[in-house]
Amino acid sequence: MKFSASGSALSGLALTLAAATFAQPLLAPPAHAAGAAGAPASGAARAATGWLATQLTGGVIHNDTYDFDDLGLTMDIGLSMDEVGGDQAMVRQIRSSLAGRVEEYAAPSATERYAGSLAKSMVFAQVSGADPRTYGGVDLVAQTEARVVASGPSAGRLRDESAYGDYANLFGQALAARGLSVAGSAKAAATTDFLLQQQCASGYFRVLFTPDATAADQSCVDGTDPADTDATAFAVVQLAKVSPRPAAVDRAITRAVEWLATTQRADGSFGGSPFTPDPNTNSTGLAASAFAVTGACERSGRAADWVATLQVGAQPDGSPLADEEGALAYDRAALDGAATAGIGAGRDQWWRATVQAVAGLTHARGSAKALTATSTGSEPGSTATLTATGGAPGDRFCLTGPGIDGTRTAVVGSDGILTALVVLPAAAGAATYTLTGRDGATTHTVLVGAAESARGSVAGVRLAGPAGFHKGGSKVALEVIGATPGARFALRGPGISGATVVVGSDGVLARVVRLPRTTGAATYVLTGSDGRATGRVRVLGKRTLAVSTLASDGPRTRVLVRRLAAGEKVRLRIAGTTVATGRADAKGRFLARVALPGGRGKVRIRAVGQFAALRSGSTTVASR
Incomplete structure (x- = not known):
C-alpha cells in the first residue's frame, strides 16, 4: 500500500441436494458483492484481526521505534475489521479512542x-x-x-x-x-x-x-x-x-x-508496482478482494490461498513467533526471518501487511478432500438446495454446474452448513455440480427426472447429538426422534457416508458415529422425502492455545488466552495452582487478571482448555 506524506492513504464435507419449490438466484449478483454477503469470515481472517487487536495500546497503534501514535494506521485497522466482520466491538473501541483526535490526524490547523x-x-x-x-x-x-x-x-x-x-x-x-x-x-x-x-x-x-x-x-x-x-x-x-x-x-x-x-502469477500471487515487483501479501490480498467484487471465485481464491501461506500459525512454547499467531508477513523473506529472530523492529511492516491483506484473506478456500454428495431433488426445471456440511465456518468454495453462470462463491455459514440454490436443467439427464477448494474438487451428479427411493417424512423429526463439547476422534450417539416407526432416511456427515437408517418401532433410532479430530461443529444431515433435519456436535480437537500478557491497568497482570472455542472452559495455572477459571467469549478469547508470585525472575503461566490432554498453551513472563 502507498502512503502519502500526510499519512492519508489507507494505510470432510457431506454434500446434499434437497428439492426446493421456490426459484431464486444461487447467490447475490456478483457485480454487487463477493457472493457471500453476511457470511462469516474464515478462521484465518479472524485470527489476523485478532492479532491486530492485540497490537493496540489504549485503542490505538503506538509506534515504539519513533514513539508516536499512528492514528492513520489505527483507522486502517478499524476499516479492515469492519470489512472482515465479526469484530464490531473492537471497531467501536477504535472509534472511541480516535474520537478526540480526528483534527490532530486530518486537519491539525486552519x-x-x-x-x-x-x-x-x-x-x-x-x-x-x-x-x-x-x-x-x-x-x-x-x-x-x-x-x-x-x-x-x-x-x-x-x-x-x-x-x-x-x-x-x-x-x-x-x-x-x-x-x-x-x-x-x-x-x-x-x-x-x-x-x-x-x-x-x-x-x-x-x-x-x-x-x-x-x-x-x-x-x-x-x-x-x-x-x-x-x-x-x-x-x-x-x-x-x-x-x-x-x-x-x-x-x-x-x-x-x-x-x-x-x-496474476501462476501461484495466485501479485507484485505491486515497478517499485515493488515481487510477490507480497499487500498487493495479493487487495487483488483477492477486487476479484471477489465481480464474483471471480477461482482467481480470488487462489490469491487468498497464497496469502494464507504467509500467515503465522500455531507456535510451540519458546518459538520466536509465540503470541504472534494470525499475523501476516509481507513476503516469504519476512516470515522466514521472523521464524528465527522474531518480528522485532520490522513490526510496522507486519502491521501494514496484515491490515491490507486481511480482507482478501477472507476469500481463502476450504478443503474439499472429504466431500461426498447426494440429492433428493430431481424434477426437471426445479430449484434445488445445495447443502454442504463438515466445513469450517467461513470456508469458501467455488461452485460450478448447470444453472450457474460461470463460477460462484459458496460459503460455509456460522452453523457449519454451506447452503446455495441451483436450478436443475429443464430436460431429463445427468446434471453435475462441482465444489472446488484449495486442495481439489468434488462432484455430484443429479439424475434429473429420475424417481427417488421411498423415504420417510422429516416433518416433526429431530436429529439430536449430545450436548456440550466432545473430544475430537471420540465416538458419540446421534438420535433420530419423532419419526414414524419403520421410516427410512439417508444419514450423512463426518464419520458416516451414504448410510440408510431405519427407525425402530418406538419412533427412535440411535446411530454411533466417530467425530472428526478437528475443532468445529460436526454437522449431520438426515434426509427424507420432503426435506432434511440437521444435528450438530461441538468438537474440540488438538490445539496449542495462545497465551500472552497485556499492559496492566493495576497491580495484577492481564493474561489473554486466544484460539479457544466460544464457550470453552479454561483454567490459568501458575506453579501447579489454578489462579483463574472461566469460559471463552464469542471470539474464542479469555481475559483474566492474575497476581504473579514474587521472588522469582520469571513465571510460567499455563492455560488449559476443556480437555487438558488436547488443548493447552503457556507463556513465560518476568515477575515484578
Whole structure:
C-alpha cells in the first residue's frame, strides 16, 4: 500500500441436494458483492484481526521505534475489521479512542488539511456507526467537500491544503468517492468522475495525479503512468461501495479486474508496482478482494490461498513467533526471518501487511478432500438446495454446474452448513455440480427426472447429538426422534457416508458415529422425502492455545488466552495452582487478571482448555 506524506492513504464435507419449490438466484449478483454477503469470515481472517487487536495500546497503534501514535494506521485497522466482520466491538473501541483526535490526524490547523485523511476519517465514521458530520467535532463530509476542486480541468480532484505541498492521490480519491456518495453529497459525482479518469486504457489505475492541475488532460496515460496493482485493486473495492452506482463505474470495475487477471502469477500471487515487483501479501490480498467484487471465485481464491501461506500459525512454547499467531508477513523473506529472530523492529511492516491483506484473506478456500454428495431433488426445471456440511465456518468454495453462470462463491455459514440454490436443467439427464477448494474438487451428479427411493417424512423429526463439547476422534450417539416407526432416511456427515437408517418401532433410532479430530461443529444431515433435519456436535480437537500478557491497568497482570472455542472452559495455572477459571467469549478469547508470585525472575503461566490432554498453551513472563 502507498502512503502519502500526510499519512492519508489507507494505510470432510457431506454434500446434499434437497428439492426446493421456490426459484431464486444461487447467490447475490456478483457485480454487487463477493457472493457471500453476511457470511462469516474464515478462521484465518479472524485470527489476523485478532492479532491486530492485540497490537493496540489504549485503542490505538503506538509506534515504539519513533514513539508516536499512528492514528492513520489505527483507522486502517478499524476499516479492515469492519470489512472482515465479526469484530464490531473492537471497531467501536477504535472509534472511541480516535474520537478526540480526528483534527490532530486530518486537519491539525486552519492551514493544514489533508484531503486523503479527511476522506478516510469520513468513511471510518460511516462504517463504525458514527455521524460523519459530527465525529470528533468535525464535519468530515463538509471538510472533504472543501478539498474537492470545484471547476476547471481538474474538477472533482482532491487537493491538500498544506505548506508542505499537495500529496493527494488515488487512495484518498477513491475513499472520497465512496464516502461522499454514501453521504449523498452533491460533489460525489464529480469526485467519482475524476477517479475514473485515473484509469488507463489498459484497465489499471495510476497512483499519482497529473502534476499540473491546470493541464487540459488529467487522465492516465498508458506507458507513461506506471501500472499499480494496489491502486487498481483498491479503486475497485471502493468503487464497488459507491451508491448509487452508475454504469460507468461498473464498466471501470470490469476493466480493472480484467487487467488484474492478466498480471496474476501462476501461484495466485501479485507484485505491486515497478517499485515493488515481487510477490507480497499487500498487493495479493487487495487483488483477492477486487476479484471477489465481480464474483471471480477461482482467481480470488487462489490469491487468498497464497496469502494464507504467509500467515503465522500455531507456535510451540519458546518459538520466536509465540503470541504472534494470525499475523501476516509481507513476503516469504519476512516470515522466514521472523521464524528465527522474531518480528522485532520490522513490526510496522507486519502491521501494514496484515491490515491490507486481511480482507482478501477472507476469500481463502476450504478443503474439499472429504466431500461426498447426494440429492433428493430431481424434477426437471426445479430449484434445488445445495447443502454442504463438515466445513469450517467461513470456508469458501467455488461452485460450478448447470444453472450457474460461470463460477460462484459458496460459503460455509456460522452453523457449519454451506447452503446455495441451483436450478436443475429443464430436460431429463445427468446434471453435475462441482465444489472446488484449495486442495481439489468434488462432484455430484443429479439424475434429473429420475424417481427417488421411498423415504420417510422429516416433518416433526429431530436429529439430536449430545450436548456440550466432545473430544475430537471420540465416538458419540446421534438420535433420530419423532419419526414414524419403520421410516427410512439417508444419514450423512463426518464419520458416516451414504448410510440408510431405519427407525425402530418406538419412533427412535440411535446411530454411533466417530467425530472428526478437528475443532468445529460436526454437522449431520438426515434426509427424507420432503426435506432434511440437521444435528450438530461441538468438537474440540488438538490445539496449542495462545497465551500472552497485556499492559496492566493495576497491580495484577492481564493474561489473554486466544484460539479457544466460544464457550470453552479454561483454567490459568501458575506453579501447579489454578489462579483463574472461566469460559471463552464469542471470539474464542479469555481475559483474566492474575497476581504473579514474587521472588522469582520469571513465571510460567499455563492455560488449559476443556480437555487438558488436547488443548493447552503457556507463556513465560518476568515477575515484578
